[in-house]
Amino acid sequence: MTESDLENLTIAESSARIKSGELSPVKLTDLFLQRIARLNPSLNAYTTVRADSAKAEAKIAEQQIRSGNYRSPLHGIPISIKDNLATIRVPTTGGSKILVDWKPDFDATVVAKLKEAGVIILGKTNMHEWALGGTTINPFFGTTRNPWDLARVPGGSSGGSATAVAAAMCLASIGTDSAGSVRNPAAMCGIVGLKPTYGRISCFGGVPGTGAYSTNHFGVLTRTVKDCALVLQEIAGYDPKDPLSATEPTDVYSAKIGQEIGHLKAGLIGSYYDKLMFGKVEQIFAAALKQLELLGMKTEQLSIPHMDATPAVHTVVSRAEIVSDHDHYLRTRARDYSPELLYRHIHALMFPAGSYVTAQRVRRLIAEEFERAFERVDVIITPVSIPAPKIEECGRGVTDVDGEKVSLRDARGSTWGLSTVPFNVTGHPAISVCCGFTSAEQPVGLQIVGRPFEESTVLQVAASYEQAAGWYRRKPRLGGIGR
Amino acid sequence: MKEWLQKLDREYGFQLTEAEMDRILNEVKAAEPLFQQLNAIDVRSKTPFVRLDIKGAKK
Numbered sequence: 001m002t003e004s005d006l007e008n009l010t011i012a013e014s015s016a017r018i019k020s021g022e023l024s025p026v027k028l029t030d031l032f033l034q035r036i037a038r039l040n041p042s043l044n045a046y047t048t049v050r051a052d053s054a055k056a057e058a059k060i061a062e063q064q065i066r067s068g069n070y071r072s073p074l075h076g077i078p079i080s081i082k083d084n085l086a087t088i089r090v091p092t093t094g095g096s097k098i099l100v101d102w103k104p105d106f107d108a109t110v111v112a113k114l115k116e117a118g119v120i121i122l123g124k125t126n127m128h129e130w131a132l133g134g135t136t137i138n139p140f141f142g143t144t145r146n147p148w149d150l151a152r153v154p155g156g157s158s159g160g161s162a163t164a165v166a167a168a169m170c171l172a173s174i175g176t177d178s179a180g181s182v183r184n185p186a187a188m189c190g191i192v193g194l195k196p197t198y199g200r201i202s203c204f205g206g207v208p209g210t211g212a213y214s215t216n217h218f219g220v221l222t223r224t225v226k227d228c229a230l231v232l233q234e235i236a237g238y239d240p241k242d243p244l245s246a247t248e249p250t251d252v253y254s255a256k257i258g259q260e261i262g263h264l265k266a267g268l269i270g271s272y273y274d275k276l277m278f279g280k281v282e283q284i285f286a287a288a289l290k291q292l293e294l295l296g297m298k299t300e301q302l303s304i305p306h307m308d309a310t311p312a313v314h315t316v317v318s319r320a321e322i323v324s325d326h327d328h329y330l331r332t333r334a335r336d337y338s339p340e341l342l343y344r345h346i347h348a349l350m351f352p353a354g355s356y357v358t359a360q361r362v363r364r365l366i367a368e369e370f371e372r373a374f375e376r377v378d379v380i381i382t383p384v385s386i387p388a389p390k391i392e393e394c395g396r397g398v399t400d401v402d403g404e405k406v407s408l409r410d411a412r413g414s415t416w417g418l419s420t421v422p423f424n425v426t427g428h429p430a431i432s433v434c435c436g437f438t439s440a441e442q443p444v445g446l447q448i449v450g451r452p453f454e455e456s457t458v459l460q461v462a463a464s465y466e467q468a469a470g471w472y473r474r475k476p477r478l479g480g481i482g483r
Numbered sequence: 484m485k486e487w488l489q490k491l492d493r494e495y496g497f498q499l500t501e502a503e504m505d506r507i508l509n510e511v512k513a514a515e516p517l518f519q520q521l522n523a524i525d526v527r528s529k530t531p532f533v534r535l536d537i538k539g540a541k542k
Contacts, residue, residue: 214532309524312517334497343503347510349491350484358521360531365524367532411513 011227025076029058038482045163049123075118086205094207095127108205125160131210147476155185162189178211180420182219183432187384187445198427199246202239209325212318215424225463229254256460262296267377279402284436310422311412316359323348384445385416
């Protein structure tokens, strides 16, 4: 195996070979570290690379497997972790200057579970400052580049994780998603990104202030849907350390992968999402729906009467919750935030308290509307986002999608967030899977949303689509970088 | 609004410039439609969504 072979490697394939002894975790880890050394100076996906620790972990994994102590399909698999998840004795910055020297003395529950499963942690990935933005243009740790076009952003806030997976600098990454921060970068980098049901994965050990209490989720970024199911299996479940984690039993998340989807019905919310498709995205989305219909799925337009209010609910709720976490640093280190984020927090301090409660009441109304909709359909299908903008376009606030000028933000937040925040408001599980490319060769994501705790169905539909459409086979061309 | 912002500035010690205050006040103004949108919705029979241990919908 050589470094370029990593581009086509998946967890599912590697773990079978690792288990049989055909593939060495030590060799695999060395190849990933070589690739990171070659690509990271250009892509800036990682803020910390744990080369020596990863090599040591790989040696231990190899010895354990040889002695018959095979722990899980993730044993010996090299992964990365977003830099807002506590990792013991490893810098955990939250993408902030304020936390630049923090090395936690504990692991986030997710990290602890992954270590127990036997993963190799290659390093920590770059992110938007405090996870509060969608570009991963970070004033302190630099801009992460999109592997499909280095002049573009990877999305965010888990942009380093998405770039690392898309560029084959790891086999999976753990991100966080308070407004689309797993699904949007996954879509913009042409990979798979899952935000499971609210509470399905423990959020203990997430850096406070990098996600709102009631809208934040930890999620998984991988190259295939099956890999996503394998990672979710190891990290899902109740955690007494997180009072907001769910007690619902976990499922066998890969059980339905490969099963037919012809008996399932998909809902569409055209009244909301038709306004969010620009350039070729409408055509790409229509082709994806056609593909699902060819697989036997029926579709139905749904009515969610207060859908248009979801971004307002999200903005009011999440910003009010987040600013509470920042109160100490706003009083002591205000000028260590980027100016934009400082102004945003100060604005949130001015939200009327009653508006938070009103937003939560509207949120109840919306949740009930979705509950009724899910009595009629098994999943909801939407586009994920606008394709990745160029870095310079983020400064101007306008991007070009196949010749159409699109504003990147308004008072509701970022334009790409409008596709994803509804399911941070409701807590439903949602995945992004690549469904095509724009004329500028930028990936577009398809969002598949399921009923609460029905991640297995979401993964089943996503895997069926992925295999039928075949977009996952297309890879960014990175051969010339760093050679 | 400006007096409120000045009070916050003193309380937190931000030392905001006039230009920064203007920028924040512009953001406050731009966000007004969000609050108006929420306030226009009839939520009289709805309790706040404060507990998120959601259950799967039954078919």
